[in-house]
Each structure stands twice: as structure tokens, then as C-alpha cells.
Amino acid sequence: MKYPDVQNYINGKFEPSNASRMDVICPTDGTIISTLPMSGKTDLDKAVQAAEAAFPAWSAKTLKERVQVFYKYRQLLDQHREELSTIVMEENGKTMGESVAEVDKSIELTEFACSLPQMVQGEIMEVSRGVECRVDRKPLGVVASISPFNFPNMVPHWTLPNALALGNCVILKPSEIVPISATRMAELLKEAGLPDGVFNVVNGGREIVEEICDHPGIKAVSFVGSTKIAKVVYKRACSNLKRCVALGGAKNHLIVLPDANVEMTASNVAASMSGCAGQRCMASSAMVGVGKVDHIIEKLCEEARKIIPGENLGSVISQAAKERIERYITEAEQAGAKVLVDGRNATVAGKDGGFYVGPTVIDFVSPDMAIAKEEVFGPVISIMRAKTLDEAMKIENSSNYGNAAGVFTQSGGWAREVMEKASAGMIGVNIGVPVPREPFSFGGWNESKFGTSDITGKSSIEFWTQLKKTSTKWNPEAQINWMS
Numbered sequence: 001m002k003y004p005d006v007q008n009y010i011n012g013k014f015e016p017s018n019a020s021r022m023d024v025i026c027p028t029d030g031t032i033i034s035t036l037p038m039s040g041k042t043d044l045d046k047a048v049q050a051a052e053a054a055f056p057a058w059s060a061k062t063l064k065e066r067v068q069v070f071y072k073y074r075q076l077l078d079q080h081r082e083e084l085s086t087i088v089m090e091e092n093g094k095t096m097g098e099s100v101a102e103v104d105k106s107i108e109l110t111e112f113a114c115s116l117p118q119m120v121q122g123e124i125m126e127v128s129r130g131v132e133c134r135v136d137r138k139p140l141g142v143v144a145s146i147s148p149f150n151f152p153n154m155v156p157h158w159t160l161p162n163a164l165a166l167g168n169c170v171i172l173k174p175s176e177i178v179p180i181s182a183t184r185m186a187e188l189l190k191e192a193g194l195p196d197g198v199f200n201v202v203n204g205g206r207e208i209v210e211e212i213c214d215h216p217g218i219k220a221v222s223f224v225g226s227t228k229i230a231k232v233v234y235k236r237a238c239s240n241l242k243r244c245v246a247l248g249g250a251k252n253h254l255i256v257l258p259d260a261n262v263e264m265t266a267s268n269v270a271a272s273m274s275g276c277a278g279q280r281c282m283a284s285s286a287m288v289g290v291g292k293v294d295h296i297i298e299k300l301c302e303e304a305r306k307i308i309p310g311e312n313l314g315s316v317i318s319q320a321a322k323e324r325i326e327r328y329i330t331e332a333e334q335a336g337a338k339v340l341v342d343g344r345n346a347t348v349a350g351k352d353g354g355f356y357v358g359p360t361v362i363d364f365v366s367p368d369m370a371i372a373k374e375e376v377f378g379p380v381i382s383i384m385r386a387k388t389l390d391e392a393m394k395i396e397n398s399s400n401y402g403n404a405a406g407v408f409t410q411s412g413g414w415a416r417e418v419m420e421k422a423s424a425g426m427i428g429v430n431i432g433v434p435v436p437r438e439p440f441s442f443g444g445w446n447e448s449k450f451g452t453s454d455i456t457g458k459s460s461i462e463f464w465t466q467l468k469k470t471s472t473k474w475n476p477e478a479q480i481n482w483m484s
């Protein structure tokens with residue numbers, strides 16, 4: 001096998017587990033590249049014990065001391081950029097360029113953690129003569145982070161650097177489909193000087209996620225994945241009185257107006273729907289063309305035809321995903337939609353076992369079709385037609401999801417209307433994938449996110465800390481505090 005068997009990482013060491021093992025498949029050719037343990041309660045108990053033991057010393061360090069580890073870690077990510085990107089490419093199936101961009105984003109997320117001392121200063125005020133109130137941000141304790149398959153390196157970095165730098169001890173549960181990246185993260189964090197037990201990795205699937213939600217030693221759970229599982233995790237973690245933020249799936253709409261810049265719109269829409277083979281929660285899989293936009297759709301098809309599986313388009317994650325995506329396309333076609341660019345039955349020479357779907361553009365999709373409402377998670381864009389911007393906004397607003405929405409136009413007024421009326425947490429104006437860059441936070445609305453704070457940026461500081469409010473009086477002659 002290309003990679004050694006994946007092990008859990010507990011208390012600074014790779015730990016064998018008695019759990020059954022599952023294969024890790026490289027989706028570009030279908031070969032088995034490793035295996036991982038489908039861990040259970042015993043493995044989690046060990047990880048929580050290690051994290052609990054490490055917490056007092058780690059949380060007692062100052063924030064400035066803790067971020068020193070992340071300055072070093074950031075350097076290590078940079079030094080190992082190519083190796084880490086290769087792992088992402090091989091376990092996830094995205095292209096090398098996309099994998100490098102993913103690792104670069106992890107570096108940016110780590111840089112944000114290094115800047116936390118500049119943002120987290122607490123507050124202090126003399127509230128009565130000689131009486132001071134101060135507010136400090138304190139870590140929660142042992143916390144967990146559960147991640148999906150589509151960004152094996154970046155999504156764990158949404159949570160790890162911030163949660164750790166803010167003084168928590170973390171248990172990461174990577175997606176069982178792509179567990180190899182997390183193994184290298186653990187090694188590099190140790191090399192950067194993170195003390196043993198502060199960061200632990202427990203591998204597995206449903207069973208270990210349920211154990212995390214139930215474990216009394218875990219104070220907070222962050223989850224990124226599909227809406228179906230986000231709901232399960234959010235309800236279960238909250239019912240066990242834990243803090244939880246659970247990010248779910250998406251159906252992101254791009255509204256295209258007739259005055260939009262043709263080249264920019266076509267290339268952005270094509271990149272948004274097909275980047276990472278459409279397996280991004282920020283991918284646009286629905287476009288609403290308002291009025292006369294045929295010239296833009298024509299250009300979009302031209303752009304889509306330049307996207308070649310195995311060259312500038314990676315594979316989807318599994319045979320089941322390929323079949324699901326192709327089923328959506330076929331059902332839409334049977335219901336009357338017009339397939340303008342057809343990515344079904346894509347093959348790549350020399351990669352017979354790979355799971356490829358080509359770029360697909362479907363026009364005249366109606367808002368009630370499954371492909372218009374559900375998350376397809378493949379390189380497919382469904383175009384709906386609207387006569388007015390109002391009508392387009394009604395289509396966007398009717399989605400159960402609400403991760404991102406965007407508009408392509410040269411009119412400030414129309415752009416403003418979409419910014420105001422879209423029911424989504426992240427909005428793009430002439431941008432196909434409006435991921436907020438650090439220090440802005442990432443998180444959707446509606447069924448794309450459950451919980452109050454976002455998962456990255458400034459908002460995540462709220463999630464990973466709790467406020468301690470202290471009132472002090474040292475001088476006996478000071479005025480009486482009005483409450484005493």
C-alpha cells in the first residue's frame with residue numbers, strides 16, 4: 001500500500017486500536033492506499049484522558065506562549081507544502097493545483113491563530129472608585145472537531161489552530177474517507193512543539209461521532225459535513241449539554257443579470273461549479289439567469305468545455321458519488337431540462353478505476369426539480385430562468401440551505417438588492433466562490449449551519465472560549481461597590 005496503515009494519535013504517540021479496519025481508496029484510480037481503524041468508546045476514552053491530563057499545563061500558558069507553536073507550525077506547513085498537497089490529491093482526488101491551494105489556505109488559517117494575541121485582550125474598567133471589573137477569555141477544556149471528506153487538510157485547520165491556541169485540548173475525528181492528512185498534521189504539530197496530549201486524532205465513522213457527542217469529558221463539538229448528519233450531531237451534542245456548531249450542506253445560487261461582464265461571469269461560474277469537482281460547500285450548483293442572458297450561457301458552455309477530467313478536473317470521491325451525480329442529470333433531462341454540456345460517462349485514459357464526472361451545464365431547469373433543490377456535489381450547474389430580479393430572489397430564498405449566494409452584474413443597485421435580500425451567510429458580487437478571507441469568519445445560514453457562532457475568524461473566538469468576569473477591590477478606603 002502507498003501509505004502506512006493509519007493509526008489513532010493519542011498523547012503524542014500513534015496508538016494501535018482493536019477496532020475493525022476500513023480501506024482508504026484513492027478516487028482517481030480506485031486503488032487501496034491505506035487502511036484506518038473504525039474506533040469506538042475505548043479509543044475515545046484514552047484520547048479524552050490524555051487531553052484532560054494535558055489541559056491544566058497547556059491552558060496555564062499565556063496566549064502569547066501558546067501561539068509560538070503555531071509560528072513554528074506555519075513554517076512546517078510551508079516546508080511540507082508539496083508533500084501535504086500530494087496526500088490531499090491522493091486521498092481526495094482533487095488536482096494538484098487545488099490541493100496546493102487547500103494547503104495554502106491552511107497556512108492562512110494558522111497565520112490567523114498566530115494573530116490571536118492581537119485580538120484577544122480581555123477588558124478592564126474601574127466601575128466604582130477603586131473597584132475594577134475585568135473580563136478574560138478562558139478555554140473550555142477538551143473539545144472535539146469532526147470533519148468531512150472534501151477538504152482533508154483545510155477543514156481541520158478551520159478549527160485546530162484557533163481552538164488550540166486559545167488553550168483548549170482537541171480531539172480531531174477526520175473523515176474516514178480521507179484520514180491520511182490528519183496523521184501528518186499530528187506529526188508536524190508535535191515537531192512544532194505542541195505538548196503531548198494537547199492534540200489527539202481518533203479515526204472512525206458514525207460510532208465514534210456518537211461517542212464524541214455523548215462523552216461527558218468533551219465540552220464542545222464542532223462539526224462540518226452534510227446537513228443530514230449536522231442535524232444529528234447538533235441535536236445529540238446539545239442534548240448532552242455541550243456547546244456545538246455544526247456546518248451542513250449547501251445549494252448556492254448565482255444570479256446572473258444581462259448586463260454582467262460576459263467573460264468574467266462565464267469563467268467565474270464555470271470555476272465555481274467545477275472547482276474540486278463541484279465538491280465544495282461553496283460551489284455554485286444553481287444559476288438563475290434573469291432576462292436575456294443566452295450570450296452569457298453560451299460563453300459559460302465554452303468555458304465548461306475547456307475543463308477536462310484528469311487534466312484540470314479531479315475525480316469525485318467514490319463510485320456511489322459518480323452514480324448519484326449522473327442520476328440527478330438524467331432525471332433532470334427526463335423532466336424536460338436541456339443538457340448543454342454533458343459530463344456523464346467521463347473516462348480518463350490510464351485511470352480506468354477512477355470516479356470521474358465531466359463538467360455539466362443544464363439549462364431550463366425548473367425550481368421544483370430535485371437537481372434545483374438538493375445538493376448534487378458534483379461539477380454540475382443547473383440554470384433556471386427568471387423574468388425579473390424579484391423572481392430570481394424568490395427562487396434563491398426558497399432554498400432550505402443558505403451557505404452562499406452571488407450576483408453577476410455591473411449595476412450597483414442590483415448588486416445591493418441581492419446583498420440585502422439573499423438568504424445566505426456569505427454573499428459574492430462578481431465573485432463565484434465568496435469564501436471570506438481571514439480575519440472574517442466563515443459560516444452559512446438556514447440549514448447550512450446550526451449554532452450561533454461561525455467556525456473561523458473572529459467569530460470562532462466566541463465559540464472556543466468562555467468569559468470569566470472578575471471584580472476586584474484592594475484599597476479598603478475605596479467607595480463601596482453599589483451592589484455590596
Ligand code: NAD
Binds near residue numbers: 205206209230249250
Ligand atoms: P458527511 O456528513 O457524510 O460526513 C461528515 C462527518 O460525519 C464525517 O467525519 C463522518 O465520519 C461523520 N458521519 C457520517 N455519517 C454519520 C452518521 N450517520 N452519524 C454520525 N456521524 C457521521 O459529509 P461528507 O460527505 O464527508 O462531506 C460532504 C458534505 O459536507 C457536503 O454536504 C458539504 O456541503 C458539506 N460541507 C459543508 C461545509 C460548510 O462549511 N458548510 C464545508 C465542507 C463540507
